[in-house]
Amino acid sequence: MIVIEPYHADHLPGVQRLVNRHLSAVVPGWTLPAAYIEQNLHRNPHQPIIDPWVAERQTLVAVEQQRVIAAAHLLRYGTGEGVGVDYRGAGDVAWLLAWNEHLNEALALLEAVHEQMRWWNAPRIFAWDSHLPAPLMIGIPDVWPHLHQVFTQAGYEPLPERSEALYGGWLRDIPAPVSSPVDGLVFKRTVRSLWGVGFTAWMDDQPLGFCECVTDLTEGGALPTLRGWAELGEIFIQETWRGRGIGTWLVQHAAAWLRLAGCDRIVLSCAADDEAAGAGRFYRRLGWDVFTRFQDGWAWRPPTP
Numbered sequence: 058m059i060v061i062e063p064y065h066a067d068h069l070p071g072v073q074r075l076v077n078r079h080l081s082a083v084v085p086g087w088t089l090p091a092a093y094i095e096q097n098l099h100r101n102p103h104q105p106i107i108d109p110w111v112a113e114r115q116t117l118v119a120v121e122q123q124r125v126i127a128a129a130h131l132l133r134y135g136t137g138e139g140v141g142v143d144y145r146g147a148g149d150v151a152w153l154l155a156w157n158e159h160l161n162e163a164l165a166l167l168e169a170v171h172e173q174m175r176w177w178n179a180p181r182i183f184a185w186d187s188h189l190p191a192p193l194m195i196g197i198p199d200v201w202p203h204l205h206q207v208f209t210q211a212g213y214e215p216l217p218e219r220s221e222a223l224y225g226g227w228l229r230d231i232p233a234p235v236s237s238p239v240d241g242l243v244f245k246r247t248v249r250s251l252w253g254v255g256f257t258a259w260m261d262d263q264p265l266g267f268c269e270c271v272t273d274l275t276e277g278g279a280l281p282t283l284r285g286w287a288e289l290g291e292i293f294i295q296e297t298w299r300g301r302g303i304g305t306w307l308v309q310h311a312a313a314w315l316r317l318a319g320c321d322r323i324v325l326s327c328a329a330d331d332e333a334a335g336a337g338r339f340y341r342r343l344g345w346d347v348f349t350r351f352q353d354g355w356a357w358r359p360p361t362p
């Protein structure tokens with residue numbers, strides 16, 4: 058017999074187990090501390106644009122004999138002028154996790170979620186727009202097939218063109234940069250507001266390409282199991298300069314810097330169209346591989362009566 062009830066502090070160890078088992082199936086060894094999960098039920102700093110639009114939050118859990126078998130975190134966005142038009146009043150199932158042998162219970166939890174959304178008068182409902190509070194968690198990854206099944210069965214449809222691949226691997230095997238691959242190329246490192254450190258290749262006064270990295274994914278120590286991991290946030294080479302080794306050279310510079318920062322592994326997210334256009338081949342040549350693929354952005358299409 059399962060009971061669906063609002064989250065309270067006694068549920069935290071069970072919710073943490075759910076979150077961490079799911080997370081560490083996406084990136085090896087990643088886990089979130091209990092206090093961090095609890096804090097993020099009240100705000101999500103990974104969503105600096107949409108999180109301030111949230112007007113109400115609710116976490117529901119499905120419990121069987123004191124064991125948390127599924128949990129969902131829901132948001133209702135405000136209706137004010139400052140809220141993005143598509144979000145005004147909308148409900149978001151920010152995340153829902155369940156043990157894979159409890160699909161019926163996960164579906165029952167999703168029904169309770171819809172009941173709460175009706176209570177909130179949400180004119181439309183989407184899912185996974187806000188996500189789990191961890192870097193690069195952007196939807197339902199294919200290593201959680203049971204959740205694909207739950208959302209599909211409950212009437213959610215993935216939005217087209219919102220698929221991303223999560224690549225990762227070692228930095229130790231990337232050779233140190235030697236001479237520049239093109240005569241006259243100069244490398245510069247600068248601070249960047251979004252990702253942290255930028256590496257740019259210049260020719261005369263023109264930037265031919267850049268990459269940007271995050272050297273600390275622990276958020277200043279709050280996430281200790283992410284120590285040693287870096288993120289490649291962006292890489293872009295001007296179209297006419299591609300295929301001449303500039304991207305590889307920039308990654309070599311970045312990797313040397315990241316190793317000095319104590320990072321020996323890297324993760325990055327790559328949109329499906331960039332991956333197909335050649336970025337996937339570029340990353341594989343560097344020795345990195347796909348950890349999983351995410352389907353981001355799910356919209357609820359309630360059955361028509």
Ligand SMILES: CC(C)(COP(=O)(O)OP(=O)(O)OC[C@H]1O[C@@H](n2cnc3c(N)ncnc32)[C@H](O)[C@@H]1OP(=O)(O)O)[C@@H](O)C(=O)NCCC(=O)NCCS
Pocket residue numbers: 292293294295298299300301302303304305306326327328331332334335336338339342
């Ligand atoms: C992916 C990218 C950064 C590679 O930079 P680059 O300087 O062209 O790469 P290099 O010359 O160092 O390496 C060449 C390898 O990159 C891959 N590659 C990807 N796109 C390429 C392109 N348009 N031209 C040539 N090589 C390309 C190939 O694997 C190639 O080696 P191969 O042909 O022997 O297999 C660059 O093509 C780019 O800016 N693409 C658009 C932006 C993008 O997709 N960024 C990644 C987002 S996740």
